[in-house]
Amino acid sequence: MPLHRIYHSPGQFSKDDKTGLTEAITQIYTNPQIANLPAFYVVVLFIPIEEENFFVGGKNTKNFVRISVQHIARSFDSYEQSNEFLQRYENVLAPFIKERGFDWEVDIEQIDRNLWRENGLSPPLPRSDAEKEWVRLNKAVPY
Numbered sequence: 001m002p003l004h005r006i007y008h009s010p011g012q013f014s015k016d017d018k019t020g021l022t023e024a025i026t027q028i029y030t031n032p033q034i035a036n037l038p039a040f041y042v043v044v045l046f047i048p049i050e051e052e053n054f055f056v057g058g059k060n061t062k063n064f065v066r067i068s069v070q071h072i073a074r075s076f077d078s079y080e081q082s083n084e085f086l087q088r089y090e091n092v093l094a095p096f097i098k099e100r101g102f103d104w105e106v107d108i109e110q111i112d113r114n115l116w117r118e119n120g121l122s123p124p125l126p127r128s129d130a131e132k133e134w135v136r137l138n139k140a141v142p143y
Contacts, residue, residue: 001072001116001123002029003043009062010048017096018046024092034088035074036127038135041118056103065097065104072111074126082108 004025006013013021026042029035051062069089076082089106090098097104116123124130 001041001043001070001118002037002074003045003070003072005045005047005068007047007049007054007066007068009051009054009064012062012065012100012102013046013096018044021092021096025089028085028088028092034085036135037073041073061103063102065102067093067104067106069106069108070111071108072113072116073123075110075113 002025006021022044025044026039029037029042030039051060054061054064056064076085086106086108093104093106113123124134
């Protein structure tokens with residue numbers, strides 16, 4: 001379950017921007033060569049922070065985007081994997097953040113999957129036959 005919290009100033013992202021960025025993030029995780037997760041695992045929250053409450057370096061800002069990601073369903077096994085993922089992620093962010101001149105910061109936290117439940121159930125182990133069935137059964141879930 002990747003959870004993406006995107007902290008931003010109000011008005012930085014239109015409804016179309018949010019939809020486009022969310023779809024691009026989801027495609028990273030649903031790609032069979034990367035994570036092959038069901039789309040319903042991917043949660044993206046846009047959290048607007050008023051300028052009077054948003055500080056960087058002790059000063060108010062409206063030009064900064066802070067993204068905090070939690071990974072539970074998958075973990076990186078190596079520096080190379082994490083670096084490759086961050087490159088993909090930065091490429092997805094670029095049209096919405098970098099190319100608009102915003103400053104940004106991204107962090108990824110890996111959570112112990114033993115402390116995770118989905119609708120009260122323990123999700124199947126990564127890349128197991130049970131997970132493949134879980135993905136097949138949940139592809140059409142309209143979250």
